Amino acid sequence: MTFGWLITRYMYPCFLPMGEWYRTPMDKNGAILKIDLADFQPTQHLDIDPTHHVIVNGLYMPHTVIRHNERLAYCDSMAYRVEIEKNAPIQLQGFTRGLAMTDDTIFIGQSRMRHVLRIPHAFSNCCLDGGIHVYNSTYRISRFVSLPAQQVYQILVLDQDFSLERGGN
């Protein structure tokens, strides 16, 4: 099972073992790969052995790899965490997926766990609310913005030049 992100010349797929991975939800066997696409052409065929490209392993269920200010950041979803290179993990209370950063704020998506029987036994509670944690890492404080939705997949910070004018011509 793969999920992929492309950052400049590198693709950072997140990987879980193929097959019925959900039968062993306590296993931390997720990984993040790094694949150099500098010479890749879309018309070519490239077989990838994930084991040759692992840069982070031992994860519960990784999602949403991004880079900000030269630091790698990602969600370790089933550990309810966000990991940012060289920083202490940001520990939350629910399934994390969707991550965006600005210079002063980190936006972290939280989703309802679809299958409560897969909730890791290591935690005494799993928050099922869907929404966005607005986290200030300088002061280590956060607010939560609920969404009228159960799931968050991705968060994009809109550039100033992406129009928001709606309606009319």
Add this chain to the structure above:
Amino acid sequence: MLLYDLENDQDFQYLTSRLLVSSPASGSDQGGLFLIDFKTNTLEKLYSGSCSGMTRVNDRLYITSDDNQIITMDQRFQVIRKTNYGKLDFHGIATFNEHVVLIVETATNTIGCYETDNLTRIGGDPLRFFR
């Protein structure tokens, strides 16, 4: 919809970011695309339907859906195209260049290349994972 009075929160009133948030369908929740604007303190649902990965190429927004669609929107978040595919279980999408986007096809453990002009899938399985 007010965002919990964040504009009056002394620790967060500096926020002016605008966020696009994609949401996959789940059970009775049909999912969608949301716009959170911290400057105007508003939350708006722009689109109803399952949405997973998003990427921008020039003035277009490409959204994958786990029900095997690629949704193309303009800068006003109006849907200008929906393209259906076979069972590929799309997840993430990323811009390779202004002519090609890469899409994770979880059902087949592949990453497909799609032309941005017509969303045609290029080649066979350009990037295939194996074990």
